[in-house]
Amino acid sequence: MSTENSPIEELLERALLQGPGRPPTDDQTEPERSTPGAPMNVDQLNQQAWDAFGRHHLDTGTVLPEAERIDWALSKAGPGTEVLGSLAGALVLDLGSGTGRQAAHLARDHGAIVDAVDNAPAQHQRAVNTYGHLPRLHFHLADALDYLASADAYDVIYSVNSLPYLPPRETLTAVVDALAPGGRFVFSVLHTTTDLRPPSTSVVARPEILRLRGGEDLTVHMHVLTTQLWADLAHEAGLQVDRTITIESPDNSNPVSYRLFLTHRASPRAATRPALNATKGPTTMDSSTGPSKPWSELHREGMGPTQEAFLDLTRQTQDSQHYCQNVIWGNLQTPDYVRAMLRLVVDFHGFPDDIEAGVAARTARADLIGTGDRIYHVLLGEPALRRNIGGTVVMRGQLQRIHDSFDLPGLTLGIIPDRAQLDIYPGNSFGIFDRNRVELENFGDSPTHTDVEQVGAYQRAFALLARGALYGDEARALVRAELNALPD
Structure with a gap:
């Protein structure tokens, strides 16, 4: 030794x-990345x-x-x-x-x-x-x-x-x-x-x-x-x-x-959209007028306007991270799952009952996956696979959708097992949009954060949560187990 x-x-x-x-040669410029079969x-x-x-x-x-x-x-x-x-x-x-x-x-x-x-x-x-x-x-x-x-x-x-x-x-x-x-x-x-x-x-x-x-x-x-x-x-x-x-x-x-x-x-590289007013909660984005209505006002107008606004935000975003501890990420929700979720929201808050308009807008987010070079990194808590939203038939369709989504282009999907040892407490669900905007999900107002330090804290939290996640075949096996556990 x-x-x-x-x-x-x-x-x-x-x-x-x-x-x-050794002396440099003429061909020692900065190299291209490796390609299979090349020298x-x-x-x-x-x-x-x-x-x-x-x-x-x-x-x-x-x-x-x-x-x-x-x-x-x-x-x-x-x-x-x-x-x-x-x-x-x-x-x-x-x-x-x-x-x-x-x-x-x-x-x-x-x-x-x-x-x-x-x-x-x-x-x-x-x-x-x-x-x-x-x-x-x-x-x-x-x-x-x-x-x-x-x-x-x-x-x-x-x-x-x-x-x-x-x-x-x-x-x-x-x-x-x-x-x-x-x-x-x-x-x-x-x-x-x-x-x-x-x-x-x-x-x-x-x-x-x-x-x-x-x-x-x-x-x-x-x-x-x-x-x-x-x-x-x-x-x-x-x-x-x-x-x-x-x-x-x-x-x-x-x-x-x-x-x-x-x-x-020095600054966020992806900060290309106008800054939002973090003191008034989330707002919709309009390419001609900039920030407009906060979510609280949109909620009072109904699920259609609310989900259309979020669809607009999703369209404008190139790179996002999402953490969903207890329910399925919105972009992967099936129409039946969305319908059941929005029914719970409308009944609890007393919002206008235009659920079908909300279903159409939310499920349209799925069409954006794999388009426009968009990148999504999504973490689902294992409880989200078990949370019974809409009954067995709805959950069977939803779990099958998750099971089939691991190979979607531009999507990195991880599942955090219940028994995973975490490096941070779980916290509420949130999304990070182009690294300069955070959306939180609460029972009351769902605030937006655009302050650099606050956004950085959520980015750090996401990175720590991701350490406990399973990906690929291991994650798919968790979904398959929940599918098999559903009653006939």
């Missing part, structure tokens, strides 16, 4: 490269190299010391964990987590709730073997861009020398979309290697050598860019660069240097 505790330990673990590297691109070559790196250390039984701080570059050089700000209870993502030491430090020592994602199977296995037992820490074996595409509401995302291995523009944009409003992104990058090759002024990946102790050299491909170019790319993606820190080796004979960027999400 070996122990990596030399001054170059972090060089090995986080690709703080030992040079001299390996830079992403795949890097994954292969890091998997070999991890396999080498699994085979040799390497044991690393516990992280007492985040070393953004060379060990004990530069600032540490403190640049991430307050972390207790924060939802944090480690992008390119490697052995998981940094993520474990944040979960164990700072009380953060940490997701750690890496695409190298052997590195992921090292992390799980060592830290898989820790509470508040979740490891994910996934491509960074694929993971970011389905994630959101992180208070903090950080990357210790991993961003250079990824396509910068695409990754920075995905990071912004995965941050809660005002969320922080902190990342370090290689600036100068031991052979003194200067950083590039264009977005190109170049080969560098990663040397294994007692093993072969591995070639990795990195974006080693100027400080100004990284700052420009961050700004283009929607990040505000708050500070840039130079980190150099305390050993004057080592010319390797790094840059640490402290940034935050």
Whole structure:
């Protein structure tokens, strides 16, 4: 068993490269994403190299010391964990987590709730073997861009020398979309290697050598860019660069240097609709006049106007998240289920009895699924599958509809089992629309929130609830069990 505790330990673990590297070639521009059957691109070559790196250390039984701080570059050089700000209870993502030491430090020592994602199977296995037992820490074996595409509401995302291995523009944009409003992104990058090759002024990946102790050299491909170019790319993606820190080796004979960027999400990327008046509750949107009537007034006019207004909102929305603990999400409700639900609403509140108009408008939402590049992420509580709305015949049709909906384009549908251990209390149902508007469902007025901090809180709540959900075949099995449990 070996122990990596030399001054170059972090060089090995986080690709703080030992040079001299190889000169760039003409075709080393930022690569396209992988396509099945195509020759390996830079992403795949890097994954292969890091998997070999991890396999080498699994085979040799390497044991690393516990992280007492985040070393953004060379060990004990530069600032540490403190640049991430307050972390207790924060939802944090480690992008390119490697052995998981940094993520474990944040979960164990700072009380953060940490997701750690890496695409190298052997590195992921090292992390799980060592830290898989820790509470508040979740490891994910996934491509960074694929993971970011389905994630959101992180208070903090950080990357210790991993961003250079990824396509910068695409990754920075995905990071912004995965941050809660005002969320922080902190990342370090290689600036100068031991052979003194200067950083590039264009977005190109170049080969560098990663040397294994007692093993072969591995070639990795990195974006080693100027400080100004990284700052420009961050700004283009929607990040505000708050500070840039130079980190150099305390050993004057080592010319390797790094840059640490402290940034935050400047504004919601999807904020394209007019702001709504959150003090007056939800309003309908009119393309010519802007916000109009609050829901409370529409309710008094009947179910038809109310559901038409919500249909308009759904049409205008490209990206939404919905949490429904006790009833089926409206866009997937069958006509009979909608009819039974609206009957309960009308009878309780004494609203005008135009239920059929409401049924037509609400069921029309289903036609929007899979159109216009719309994206829906929906969480249903298992009680929603059991809540008897309209009787056995209605529920059989409704459950069959859910069972058949898991593969609808643009829809990610999760079921939160009753026995799932949650990272947050369940709360009331809500929907988040284009990350700048939240609709709540109550017995009285159903308020709208558009304040950045309030929207961010619901995004974070949704991300925590999603941790307890099942997807795909596991979720479909829960629905099938409820179908089978219905009486004949």
